Amino acid sequence: MLTRENVVLHVADVHKNFGGLHALSDIDLQVEEGKTHAIIGPNGAGKSTLLNVIIGRLPPSSGAVVFDGIVLTGKKPHEINQLGVARVFQTPEIFADLSILQNVMTPAFARRDGAFKINMFRAVDNEKEIRQEAEAMLEDVGLIDRREGHAGALSRGDKRRLELAMCLIQKPRLLLLDEPTAGMSRHDTNTTIELLKKIKARGMTKVIIEHDMHVVFSLADRVTVLAQGRIIAAGSPDEVRGNPVVQEAYLGGAHL
Amino acid sequence: MAGFMSRRDLTLFVGFAAIVLLLPILAAPFGAAYPDLLQRFMIFGIFALGFNILFGLTGYLSFGHAAFFGVGSYAAMWSFKLLSLNALPAIIFAVAIAGVFALVIGYVSLRRSGIYFSILTLAFAQMCYSLAYSVLTPITNGETGLRMASSDPRVLDRLFFDAPAGVPVPSLFGMSLSGWNGFYFSAVFLLATFLLAMRITNSPFGMMLKGIKSNQNRMNYTGFNTRPYTLTAFVISGMLAGLAGALLVVTDPLAGAERMQWTASGEVVLMTILGGVGTLVGPVIGAWLIKYFENIFSSFNDNVLSSFFSFLPDGAREVAVTIAGKFVGEGWHLSLGLLFVLIVVFLPGGIMEGARRIGARFGRPRNGSRVGRQRELSPTAAE
Incomplete structure (x- = not known):
């Protein structure tokens, strides 16, 4: 496949085997700058494995993941983040023991100070800029009123929004979302979709792993369909929706 | 001073300093107002405060901190023997050597977390103990313990004056450090340590350490290289343990291997948990309580x-x-x-x-009632 213009993320010919099991075969996909790229597929299709390969949690058996001209394969999670890739997990990963405001300030420090800095002679209270930035972010996700509260006490939907705020404050070039609405009520799902649409307006590139077709078709510019570790279809949401192969593999023939 | 310390911190520090400096009066009703015991209050307060920087902030439970305490004692003793009876070079030397030990032990132990980290630190501490007790007898004088002698070289001292007759005792530029002087000398170090612990706790660096304790995985995916953070905390707390060990030698000029035994490592864990893990004042209170019971x-x-x-x-x-x-x-x-x-x-x-x-x-209710308040702004409404 030829490399298109302004491709930010290129998953190049990735294979991943677990023993004899081919979890991923011949995966080649390109994500363009500013676009929302959804990866869908039935359970066990290899979606989460693919995301873990992209983020460096799992090394691919062969092939490479290239972000903005830099090979991510073999890099540590913090190095990948410092390059501008942030990740939202399937189960929200937040700092449950810290306050909601501190949860959002921490990633802002990572962006400003890098992966390691002995910054022990300033008081957090005097970091006005970071604090204001974090408060603006919490305003955006609707958690500002509870900034002093314990993050661990939030509901699952609110934890997800907090985690999203933690990623967004870093202004990443690429945001990876692993089933951002899994386990959410319809109401929370809709507010999350609205929030993601708002980010989209800011021109951030996103890769979404998703189960919920409602979410996919509300947000995605491009859709890649995985089944049994292979790409079986790719294209715009409408193309994919009408593709008989997808309907066969995904829903056993039912219409999407 | 503006920007250096918030008003709340300043109040806490002044209150703490007042209690520490007035201890000779405050401890009298409890029968504890004698310099020897109060000096131990100071020394083990430093030890526990330092330990809490590691355990309280990062959550890494070291079971071998007595090793750094003991190393500090031996290093200070050698400074008294070889360099000078002045306590300051001894303390600097002890803190530096304890820092080197902490760097090496921390570098290896921090490759693991949880119980494995604790066991690794315990193993290193027991190795240090057995080195001190038997293997390195020429340096540590083994079972008997290391003490000063009038025949020690003390190079720096002899440059300026002849060795005084009688048993040498540590001093501070000629000022005696026995009795209440020794207490106030240690108290100054306790206050300095408290200030350092307070700075670290309230700094961005301290917030990163708390983040590591709360969710190390998230820290990594947030772009932090967590290993150097935990190692820095480990080295700082090891150096403070070395400081405490050196101060103990100033009052009680005998460095023995038993200070490195695992029971001594366990004791500082008890102090911290008793007082309150991760709090500023708690470890000091725990240390005082245990030393009070003991004595x-x-x-x-x-x-x-x-x-x-x-x-x-x-x-x-x-x-x-x-x-x-x-x-x-x-x-x-x-x-x-x-x-x-x-x-x-x-x-x-x-x-x-x-x-x-x-x-x-x-007391009056705190401002924390925000926590329970219902969400008012949904993202759609905020748009």
Whole structure:
């Protein structure tokens, strides 16, 4: 496949085997700058494995993941983040023991100070800029009123929004979302979709792993369909929706 | 000073300093107002504060911090023997050497977390103990312990004056460090350590350490290289343990291997948990409490108890004395153990949590009521 213009993320010919099991075969996909790229597929299709390969949690058996001209394969999670890739997990990963405001300030420090800095002679209270930035972010996700509260006490939907705020404050070039609405009520799902649409307006590139077709078709510019570790279809949401192969593999023939 | 410390921090520090400096008066009603014991309060306060920077902030439970304490003691002693009887070079030397040990031990141990980290630090500490006890006898004088002699070289001192006759004792630029001087000397270091611990806790660096304790995975995916953070915390706390060890040699000029034993490592864990893990004042209170038990409870005998229970009739008094006698004197560990069990079961946050609960019951309600408030702004509404 030829490399298109302004491709930010290129998953190049990735294979991943677990023993004899081919979890991923011949995966080649390109994500363009500013676009929302959804990866869908039935359970066990290899979606989460693919995301873990992209983020460096799992090394691919062969092939490479290239972000903005830099090979991510073999890099540590913090190095990948410092390059501008942030990740939202399937189960929200937040700092449950810290306050909601501190949860959002921490990633802002990572962006400003890098992966390691002995910054022990300033008081957090005097970091006005970071604090204001974090408060603006919490305003955006609707958690500002509870900034002093314990993050661990939030509901699952609110934890997800907090985690999203933690990623967004870093202004990443690429945001990876692993089933951002899994386990959410319809109401929370809709507010999350609205929030993601708002980010989209800011021109951030996103890769979404998703189960919920409602979410996919509300947000995605491009859709890649995985089944049994292979790409079986790719294209715009409408193309994919009408593709008989997808309907066969995904829903056993039912219409999407 | 503006921007250096918030008003709340300043109040806390001034309050803490006042209590520490007035201890000779405040401790009198408890029978603890003698310099030797109060100096131990200072020294083990430093040890516990330093330990808490690692355990309280990062959550890494070291079971080998006595090694750094012991290394500090030996290093200070060698400075007294080889360089000078002045306490300052001894302390600098001890802190530096303890820092080197902490760097090496921390570098290896921090490759693992949880129980494996604890076991690794324990193993290193036991190795240090056995080095001190037997293998390195020429340096540590083994079982007997290392002490000063009038024949020591003391190069720096002899440049300026002849060796004084009699047993050499540490001093500070000629000022004696025995008695109350020694207490105030150590108190200055405790206050400096407290200030450092407070700075770290309230700094961005401290917030990163708390983040590591809370969710190390998230820290990594947030772009932090967590290993150097934990290693820095480990080295700082090791150096403070070395400082405490050096200060102990200043008052009690004998460096022995038993200070490195695992029971000594366990003791600082107890101090921190008893007072309140992750709090600023808690570890110091825990240290004071344990040293108080060790020195005061252990000195109670049946006569003291008899006079304590003198209001009881004869028969009952003997029963009371017999029962209570098991918990004092030789049995002081029993009382301490009982206290520890009660605290961990009923106040898992230590004495500081108890203080907070009492404060919450009697004091005015805090501004924390925001936590429970309903979400008012949904992202759609905010748009």
